[in-house]
Amino acid sequence: MTTIVPEELHPRDAYRLLISVLVPRPIAWVSTLGADGSANLAPFSFFNGVAGSPPTVMVSVGQRAGHAKDTLRNVQETGEFVLHIVNEELAEAMNFTSGEWDYDVDEWQKAGLAQLPSIDVRPPRIAAAPVALEAKLVQTVPVPGSSYTMILGRIVRFHIRQDLLRPNGMVDAALLRPVARLAGDEYTTIGSIFTMARPQV
Numbered sequence: 207m208t209t210i211v212p213e214e215l216h217p218r219d220a221y222r223l224l225i226s227v228l229v230p231r232p233i234a235w236v237s238t239l240g241a242d243g244s245a246n247l248a249p250f251s252f253f254n255g256v257a258g259s260p261p262t263v264m265v266s267v268g269q270r271a272g273h274a275k276d277t278l279r280n281v282q283e284t285g286e287f288v289l290h291i292v293n294e295e296l297a298e299a300m301n302f303t304s305g306e307w308d309y310d311v312d313e314w315q316k317a318g319l320a321q322l323p324s325i326d327v328r329p330p331r332i333a334a335a336p337v338a339l340e341a342k343l344v345q346t347v348p349v350p351g352s353s354y355t356m357i358l359g360r361i362v363r364f365h366i367r368q369d370l371l372r373p374n375g376m377v378d379a380a381l382l383r384p385v386a387r388l389a390g391d392e393y394t395t396i397g398s399i400f401t402m403a404r405p406q407v
């Protein structure tokens with residue numbers, strides 16, 4: 207085995223190594239509005255669920271040139287966001303919205319994405335997204351020693367494309383066809399799906 211101590215790496219290399227082993231990562235495509243009403247859309251793969259009930263997720267946002275990225279700024283200003291699951295059809299548009307545009311640039315227009323209104327929060331949702339999760343800010347948590355801030359958000363409404371929901375109340379991953387992030391510019395799709403029953407103890 208090669209043993210690596212992250213303190214001995216350049217921060218950039220520690221990041222690259224970490225994201226190459228935490229694979230695949232789900233992608234949250236996040237819609238927010240600023241206090242001035244400016245719209246923003248950007249993807250984040252430091253993203254996961256952290257509690258089942260109430261359903262709670264985290265998205266961790268780094269800085270750009272020493273300032274909060276637009277998504278974090280907007281969430282801190284308004285406390286609301288919508289997370290979308292990216293499927294294969296939407297992968298290119300998602301990637302396009304990761305461009306580090308200035309605050310006043312509307313990624314929706316740039317990517318040519320149609321909007322639908324949300325119900326419980328103000329940021330709009332992506333009409334073509336198979337899943338949209340309306341969320342309200344619970345807490346922002348600065349990650350000690352880093353330039354990242356973790357956003358904890360409570361899901362207040364799920365929007366699920368009708369054909370995806372199984373009778374058991376869960377989404378069919380094979381139909382959802384999510385795209386997940388690997389390292390660098392690499393992505394993956396769902397491979398084979400297998401089942402394992404949990405041990406009965």
Ligand SMILES: Cc1cc2nc3c(=O)[nH]c(=O)nc-3n(C[C@H](O)[C@H](O)[C@H](O)COP(=O)(O)O)c2cc1C
Nearest residue numbers: 248249250251252266267268275276277304305306
């Ligand atoms: C698939 C993907 C995942 C990303 N994940 C993150 C992430 O977890 N945290 C982060 O700070 N930036 C991440 N980025 C970079 C942001 O999307 C990028 O900095 C974007 O410009 C931020 O937009 P904003 O300033 O409008 O919020 C990711 C980019 C891509 C393409």
